[in-house]
Amino acid sequence: MHIVQFRYAQDNLSYLIYENNSALAVDGGAVDQILAFARRQGLKLRYVTNTHSHADHTPGNRRLVEETGAEYLSPADLVRRKTLLIDRETIHAHPTPGHSLDSITLHAGHALITGDLLFNGTVGNCFTGDLKGFFNSIQWVLRFPPETIIYAGHDYVREAMAFARRLEPDHPHIDAFMKAYDPACVRSTLAQELKVNPYLRFNDPAMIRLLEKKGLNVADEFRRWTSLMSLE
Numbered sequence: 737m738h739i740v741q742f743r744y745a746q747d748n749l750s751y752l753i754y755e756n757n758s759a760l761a762v763d764g765g766a767v768d769q770i771l772a773f774a775r776r777q778g779l780k781l782r783y784v785t786n787t788h789s790h791a792d793h794t795p796g797n798r799r800l801v802e803e804t805g806a807e808y809l810s811p812a813d814l815v816r817r818k819t820l821l822i823d824r825e826t827i828h829a830h831p832t833p834g835h836s837l838d839s840i841t842l843h844a845g846h847a848l849i850t851g852d853l854l855f856n857g858t859v860g861n862c863f864t865g866d867l868k869g870f871f872n873s874i875q876w877v878l879r880f881p882p883e884t885i886i887y888a889g890h891d892y893v894r895e896a897m898a899f900a901r902r903l904e905p906d907h908p909h910i911d912a913f914m915k916a917y918d919p920a921c922v923r924s925t926l927a928q929e930l931k932v933n934p935y936l937r938f939n940d941p942a943m944i945r946l947l948e949k950k951g952l953n954v955a956d957e958f959r960r961w962t963s964l965m966s967l968e
Contacts, residue, residue: 737825737845739887740773741921742766747891748792749922753844755823758782761806762842762849763889764796771803781806782822785814787851787889788839811840832877834870835860841877847885847923848877855888856924857896857913859935862965871961878936882927891922900934903946903967907932935964 742750743766750766752759752773759779763786764770774781781804786793788811801808814820814829821827828843835852842849852860853873862870894917897910909931916928929936937943938960947954952963 737822737827739844739847739849741887741923742769742773743891743919744769744796745792749887749889749891750796751849751887752779753822753827753842753849754779755825758823760785760820760822760827761796761800763787763793763851764800765793767796767799770796770800774804780804783807783809783820785809786811787842787849787853788836790836790852793851793889811838814840814842830876832873834862834864834866834873837864839873841873843880846881846883847887848880849887850877851889853877854886854929854933854936855890855892855896856886856917856922856929857893857900857933859933859965860889867962867965868958871958874936874961877926878930880926882925882930884926886924886926886929888922891919893917893922897932900932903934904942934967935961938964 738754740752748765750764751762752770757778757780759781760783761770764784784797784800784806815831819826819828830841832839832841832853839851839853854877897914901910913932938957944954947963953959
């Protein structure tokens with residue numbers, strides 16, 4: 737299974753998942769790039785979907801459907817179906833609410849397309865107000881193997897690592913994370929995220945000590961995570 741990333745609107749990221757000549761577009765705001773790539777590769781766009789329904793992720797839906805005849809599947813449609821076949825490859829859709837009520841994560845091969853749940857180096861805003869639901873979604877992601885590739889909905893890597901460095905100026909892994917960062921294809925492994933992403937390090941002794949110094953609640957995993965979410 738192949739995943740290609742396209743950038744649009746400065747930091748938004750679109751994806752095309754394909755196998756042989758069948759493809760699925762995810763958050764397809766990069767319409768022209770997606771269509772051009774599909775033509776070059778001889779791909780038939782079968783489906784169009786979104787990681788969630790916020791307006792910055794949906795602007796390409798109508799054109800992609802109109803110009804290719806693809807079927808549009810909403811995040812809710814995918815959750816009901818649970819899986820989607822692209823040629824003979826299975827893509828799994830899992831509800832991961834928190835950033836929005838309808839947020840989903842797509843599991844394709846060894847990769848997760850996480851939308852605005854988990855970014856490379858940070859996490860999304862909890863617009864639902866349901867921090868427990870958001871935490872449960874993060875916990876689901878953390879069950880995947882460390883080599884799992886994280887493809888997010890935006891490129892916020894520079895801002896995320898600047899924040900991580902403010903928290904821990906001597907953090908030993910930030911430089912390596914930034915050295916591996918490629919704006920042309922923004923991705924990281926879950927193992928890398930567990931080293932540098934403050935919001936995934938709620939069980940890291942160094943992060944617990946930092947929260948304690950700030951007088952924040954560290955009583956259990958969820959309280960440590962909400963303490964991290966309160967940091968600015």
